[in-house]
Amino acid sequence: KAGVTQTPRYLIKTRGQQVTLSCSPISGHRSVSWYQQTPGQGLQFLFEYFSETQRNKGNFPGRFSGRQFSNSRSEMNVSTLELGDSALYLCASSSTGMGRHEQYFGPGTRLTVT
């Protein structure tokens, strides 16, 4: 099976712009979670989608949003970018959406905001 894919891998944006990141989960996986990873804050949970519905949300401002399509592919959007949004954004997929099963991570999208 193909793994989790994320596009693009690298992105440079300017403050105030918006950005959309894409994640394709492993075939058959219905749960997609997004994480922000920074050196200072570590791995922080953004949100999780299961069968097109947002089930869990972390403590991030409303500028961070996401959605999931019927084929389980997911996108996350960040509007009005700030310098502090520079991070590695990781997507993870899971088969059942229950935490007893592991999440499979993509390689991430490295976002740099200038």
Add this chain to the structure above:
Amino acid sequence: AQSVTQLGSHVSVSEGALVLLRCNYSSSVPPYLFWYVQYPNQGLQLLLKYTTGATLVKGINGFEAEFKKSETSFHLTKPSAHMSDAAEYFCAVSDGRDNQFYFGTGTSLTVIP
């Protein structure tokens, strides 16, 4: 609520020496526990997981971890470190009722030749 504490943000070992990375968790329900490894510029890769059953769990690349309920710990060990083990290691906990994982802050492992 669940949380994870990884003691030691940086650990250095000599090649061939024992690797011990510490993880303590807090959970109001029986936890599901995971160790992930992250190599530079890559995503996280699952090393091993504990859900139920045997408390000593063996994973990939010679790693293992033991679930100790009384100590609320899930430490990761490897008898003999290889240079290729140098990476960032993350412990994570889930309550199994939803898909929210709580990650520790990570431990960077350096292997000295």
